[in-house]
Amino acid sequence: MSQIKNPLFLKALKGETVSRPPVWIMRQAGRYLPEFMVLKNKYDFFTRCQTPELAAEITMMPIKKIGVDAAILFSDILVIPQAMGVNVEMKNNFGPYIEFPIQSKSDVINLNTQNVEDHLNYVFEAIKLTKDALNNEIPLIGFAGSPWTILCYMVQGSGSRNFDKAKNFCFKNPELAQMLLSKITMITIEYLKLKIKAGVDAIQIFDSWGGVLSHSDYQLFSFPYIQQITAALNKTSPVIIYPKGCWHALSDYSKIGASAIGLDWTCSARNARYLTQNNVTLQGNFDPSRLFSSKKTIISQTKQMLNDFGKDKYIVNLGHGILPNTPVENVQAFVETIKNFN
Amino acid sequence: MSQIKNPLFLKALKGETVSRPPVWIMRQAGRYLPEFMVLKNKYDFFTRCQTPELAAEITMMPIKKIGVDAAILFSDILVIPQAMGVNVEMKNNFGPYIEFPIQSKSDVINLNTQNVEDHLNYVFEAIKLTKDALNNEIPLIGFAGSPWTILCYMVQGSGSRNFDKAKNFCFKNPELAQMLLSKITMITIEYLKLKIKAGVDAIQIFDSWGGVLSHSDYQLFSFPYIQQITAALNKTSPVIIYPKGCWHALSDYSKIGASAIGLDWTCSARNARYLTQNNVTLQGNFDPSRLFSSKKTIISQTKQMLNDFGKDKYIVNLGHGILPNTPVENVQAFVETIKNFN
Numbered sequence: 001m002s003q004i005k006n007p008l009f010l011k012a013l014k015g016e017t018v019s020r021p022p023v024w025i026m027r028q029a030g031r032y033l034p035e036f037m038v039l040k041n042k043y044d045f046f047t048r049c050q051t052p053e054l055a056a057e058i059t060m061m062p063i064k065k066i067g068v069d070a071a072i073l074f075s076d077i078l079v080i081p082q083a084m085g086v087n088v089e090m091k092n093n094f095g096p097y098i099e100f101p102i103q104s105k106s107d108v109i110n111l112n113t114q115n116v117e118d119h120l121n122y123v124f125e126a127i128k129l130t131k132d133a134l135n136n137e138i139p140l141i142g143f144a145g146s147p148w149t150i151l152c153y154m155v156q157g158s159g160s161r162n163f164d165k166a167k168n169f170c171f172k173n174p175e176l177a178q179m180l181l182s183k184i185t186m187i188t189i190e191y192l193k194l195k196i197k198a199g200v201d202a203i204q205i206f207d208s209w210g211g212v213l214s215h216s217d218y219q220l221f222s223f224p225y226i227q228q229i230t231a232a233l234n235k236t237s238p239v240i241i242y243p244k245g246c247w248h249a250l251s252d253y254s255k256i257g258a259s260a261i262g263l264d265w266t267c268s269a270r271n272a273r274y275l276t277q278n279n280v281t282l283q284g285n286f287d288p289s290r291l292f293s294s295k296k297t298i299i300s301q302t303k304q305m306l307n308d309f310g311k312d313k314y315i316v317n318l319g320h321g322i323l324p325n326t327p328v329e330n331v332q333a334f335v336e337t338i339k340n341f342n
Numbered sequence: 343m344s345q346i347k348n349p350l351f352l353k354a355l356k357g358e359t360v361s362r363p364p365v366w367i368m369r370q371a372g373r374y375l376p377e378f379m380v381l382k383n384k385y386d387f388f389t390r391c392q393t394p395e396l397a398a399e400i401t402m403m404p405i406k407k408i409g410v411d412a413a414i415l416f417s418d419i420l421v422i423p424q425a426m427g428v429n430v431e432m433k434n435n436f437g438p439y440i441e442f443p444i445q446s447k448s449d450v451i452n453l454n455t456q457n458v459e460d461h462l463n464y465v466f467e468a469i470k471l472t473k474d475a476l477n478n479e480i481p482l483i484g485f486a487g488s489p490w491t492i493l494c495y496m497v498q499g500s501g502s503r504n505f506d507k508a509k510n511f512c513f514k515n516p517e518l519a520q521m522l523l524s525k526i527t528m529i530t531i532e533y534l535k536l537k538i539k540a541g542v543d544a545i546q547i548f549d550s551w552g553g554v555l556s557h558s559d560y561q562l563f564s565f566p567y568i569q570q571i572t573a574a575l576n577k578t579s580p581v582i583i584y585p586k587g588c589w590h591a592l593s594d595y596s597k598i599g600a601s602a603i604g605l606d607w608t609c610s611a612r613n614a615r616y617l618t619q620n621n622v623t624l625q626g627n628f629d630p631s632r633l634f635s636s637k638k639t640i641i642s643q644t645k646q647m648l649n650d651f652g653k654d655k656y657i658v659n660l661g662h663g664i665l666p667n668t669p670v671e672n673v674q675a676f677v678e679t680i681k682n683f684n
Contacts, residue, residue, distance in 0.1 A: 161503055164665055167631035171639075214607040214629050214661075247589060248608060265556040266590060287556050289509035297513070319556075323506055 004201065006138045009070040012281055012315050013202060013238040013259040021306065021314040022069035023338045024141070025331070026242075027321035028062040029074045032328060035061055045090035046082075049075050055126035059140075060133050065328070067335050070139050070202070073130060073195075075123055077145030077206055080188060081154050083119040085112040094158070101157035103169075108180045113187045117194055124198040131199040142200030144192055144229075146207035146243075147184040148222035151177070154184075163212050170221055177221060185225045189232045196237045203233055204240040204262065211245020218249055227256050234258065240283060244320060250275040265290075265319035269308035282309060285319035286334065291326045295333045302337040311341075346543065348480045351412040354623055354657050355544060355580040355601040363648065363656040364411035365680045366483070367673070368584075369663035370404040371416045374670060377403055387432035388424075391417050397468035401482075402475050407670070409677050412481050412544070415472060415537075417465055419487030419548055422530060423496050425461040427454040436500070443499035445511075450522045455529045459536055466540035473541040484542030486534055486571075488549035488585075489526040490564035493519065496526075505554050512563055519563060527567045531574045538579045545575055546582040546604065553587020560591055569598050576600065582625060586662060592617040607632075607661035611650035624651060627661035628676065633668045637675045644679040653683075 004010065008022035030036055036058060039048065048054050058074040078088045078096055089097045102108060117124070130140055145153075153159075155166040170177035192203050210222045222243075230239045234257045241253050242262030253261050254276035263272050263284035272282050286305060291298060306316070316338050322331070346352065350364035372378060378400060381390065390396045400416040420430045420438055431439045444450060459466070472482055487495075495501075497508040512519035534545050552564045564585075572581045576599045583595050584604030595603050596618035605614050605626035614624050628647060633640060648658070658680050664673070 159503075161501075162631070164631055167629075168634040171632055171635040211608065214632075215610050217629070217632075245587075245608070248610065248613065266553065266587070268557050268590065271590065287509075287559065289504070289506055290513055290556075290559075292510040293513040 004136050004139050006069055009139050009315065010201065010238070012313065013240070015259075015281055015313050017312050020341050021309070021311055021316050021338065023316035023335055024068045024070040024072060025062070025066065025318055025322055026072075028066060028068055028072065029058045029060075030322060031324040032322055032326040032331070033061055033065070034328075045076070049079060050122045052122055052125035052129050055122075056129035056133055059126070059130045063134070063138065066331055067339070068138070070141055071130065071134055072141040072143065072204070073123070073127060073200065075126070075143070077143070077150065077208075078153060079120055079123065080144065080150055080184065080191065083112070083116060083191070084183070084187060085110070086154055088153075096153055096158060098154065098157040101165075102151075102154045102180065105176055108176060108183065111180075111183055113183055113190075116187055116190045120191060120194070123191075124194055127195060127198040127200055139201035140199065141202050141204055141240075142192065142195035143204040143206060144188050146205050146210065146222060147181045147188060147225035147229075148213070149207050149209045150184050150188075151180055151221075152209045152212075154180070163209055167212065170217075174220070181221065181225050185228050189229055192229065192233055193236075196233070200237070202238040202240060202259070204242055205229060207241070207243040207246065210243045210249070215248040218246060222246075223249060223252060226253075230256050230258050242283070247271070247275065251277075254279040260315060262317065263319060269305070269310075273309075278313065281313045281315060283315040283317050285317070288318045288320055288323045288326070291318075291322070291330045291334060293330075295330060298330055298333050299337050302334055303341070306338065306341050346478050346481050348411055351481050351657065352543065352580070354655065355582070357623055357655050359654050362683050363651070363653055363658050363680065365658035365677055366410045366412040366414060367404070367408065367660055367664055368414075370408060370410055370414065371400045371402075372664060373666040374664055374668040374673070375403055375407070376670075387418070391421065392464045394464055394467035394471050397464075398471035398475055401468070401472045405476070405480065408673055409681070410480070412483055413472065413476055414483040414485065414546070415465070415469060415542065417468070417485070419485070419492065419550075420495060421462055421465065422486065422492055422526065422533065425454065425458055425533070426525070426529060427452070428496055430495075438495055438500060440496065440499040443507075444493075444496045444522065447515075447518055450518060450525065453522075453525055455525055455532075458529055458532045462533060462536070465533075466536055469537060469540040469542055481543035482541065483544050483546055483582075484534065484537035485546040485548060486530050488547050488552065488564060489523045489530060489567035489571075490555070491549050491551045492526050492530075493522055493563075494551045494554075496522070505551055509554065512559075516562070523563065523567050527570050531571055534571065534575055535578075538575070542579070544580040544582060544601070546584055547571060549583070549585040549588065552585045552591070555588075557590040560588060564588075565591060565594060568595075572598055572600050584625070589613070589617065593619075596621040602657060604659065605661060611647070611652075615651075620655065623655040623657060625657040625659050627659070630660045630662055630665045630668070633660075633664070633672045633676060635672075637672060640672055640675050641679050644676055645683070648680065648683045
């Protein structure tokens with residue numbers, strides 16, 4: 001890692017002082033880039049994920065154009081259910097769809113946790129190609145969904161506002177839910193270890209749907225599994241935990257050896273620093289919708305955010321993935337404001 | 343109001359000590375009751391809202407069956423856009439749909455704010471019928487959406503996970519958004535005054551989508567309008583504010599003269615009491631999905647919640663509306679646990 005030329009992101013993850021905070025953007029290699037849309041119209045979603053050359057090409061798209069300080073591999077959290085033997089489709093204008101979601105004990109027992117290296121070989125190949133293309137200019141982030149978030153999709157069978165079916169499954173069969181979460185945790189740890197071996201410089205865990213749980217249910221169904229993954233990895237790689245909507249868990253996450261915690265935009269810098277006792281680097285949290293404001297507003301709100309979080313122990317990002325149709329020039333103004341910060 | 347036989351709900355709103363906390367349930371007259379489903383299959387959504395006899399009949403359904411301490415008028419927050427001249431449909435398996443959402447300055451200027459009494463006369467008639475049917479046994483709650491939440495639907499044109507179109511509208515045209523919010527606020531105040539005149543004993547303001555905003559945007563686009571409504575009403579009626587997902591606003595809401603603040607299940611009793619400095623009655627916040635647990639679990643978690651919030655300055659409710667297919671006997675076990683609490 002030490003030979004990476006732009007050290008900002010890895011230094012911020014270590015809590016070291018930096019000249020300015022690093023910046024990257026969730027879904028930075030995505031649906032707001034015209035060159036991405038060309039590929040999107042040519043290849044379906046999982047073809048893009050499963051073809052190492054395409055995944056690497058997409059990963060590289062925003063690097064020069066937007067000028068970010070870290071790359072994140074183009075992939076999807078749902079490659080894990082696929083590796084476990086669940087057929088996940090990505091439907092246009094609908095999102096992920098699973099025809100046969102997990103419903104019974106035998107469904108859980110039958111899930112595969114073996115041969116991750118073979119099943120997800122295309123990911124590790126994409127990492128190697130991307131590392132070659134990056135040429136040590138900036139670090140590469142690999143990621144996985146949290147076990148809770150993966151369970152949400154595996155049981156609900158699609159996206160949802162409240163994941164009511166997934167929650168009902170867990171609340172009716174808590175022991176079966178724990179069994180499923182343990183299996184997902186096991187395969188996720190192996191998957192992420194292989195990603196690190198293939199060359200990623202940091203790991204982010206997306207708990208995109210932790211926010212549908214109460215604090216006490218979060219402690220039962222999400223936190224302990226993310227804690228297990230973090231403990232299994234943090235000796236070999238920095239770990240960033242992104243628990244969207246889980247402000248109540250920030251204090252707990254600041255104490256388990258993660259290098260950073262990602263924040264959504266509902267938690268102010270002041271609250272986040274207070275809740276994490278300045279123990280850990282924070283990442284976030286510009287509202288992606290705010291990139292539709294005027295450039296003047298974007299610049300002034302970005303400056304405000306930089307002042308609120310401070311220069312050190314801070315990685316600039318959005319509070320969630322960048323939205324379709326976000327004007328590229330607005331994203332550039334956002335990044336430029338950060339680079340001019342002092 | 344003083345002649346209402348069951349005083350628990352109104353006493354709790356005043357912060358007075360009670361023998362046990364009162365209980366009611368958001369959407370208690372709804373889609374989990376078999377007798378409601380019979381009417382639902384017979385009459386479409388707005389026919390049910392707009393026919394006073396039906397609205398009153400539905401409002402009364404859960405009173406004896408569930409044994410709640412307050413009734414809430416069966417109606418919908420989207421009667422306000424309708425009264426403003428926006429055509430709102432309720433589509434099966436889809437939810438609200440507006441063919442011509444608000445997009446331009448002329449759309450905003452053309453919105454009606456006059457003759458609320460005529461446009462929404464059916465609501466006031468339904469209140470009178472319901473008050474007769476209740477016979478002063480328990481109080482009746484009337485409600486409205488917050489201006490921000492109403493704007494979300496009027497601009498987005500439908501439900502949404504993140505109300506991206508509504509947010510983009512506001513962030514691109516903040517002055518136009520303020521104009522729209524002011525018009526909604528004006529008509530909402532008149533509407534709620536007429537509800538109070540027709541006989542409701544308390545008002546709840548639903549800010550169901552405040553949680554999609556950052557704290558600073560919440561202060562621009564939601565809080566001040568709810569503050570205006572509260573100030574206009576709190577001399578004549580208790581006001582309950584339900585800002586779903588807005589834990590960061592709880593402290594502000596505890597200082598503006600509301601009688602109670604409704605909480606979703608992501609905020610623990612301890613955090614809510616801390617954030618509101620015990621200034622105000624709290625309402626909530628059992629996770630509606632938790633009513634799918636075993637009865638044993640429901641009873642023990644309800645007891646835990648009662649212990650966490652304490653007997654006084656507390657109104658028991660769910661953290662959001664009750665879900666379709668919730669077993670009626672589980673709802674009864676929930677209410678029974680509260681009635682046995684001491």
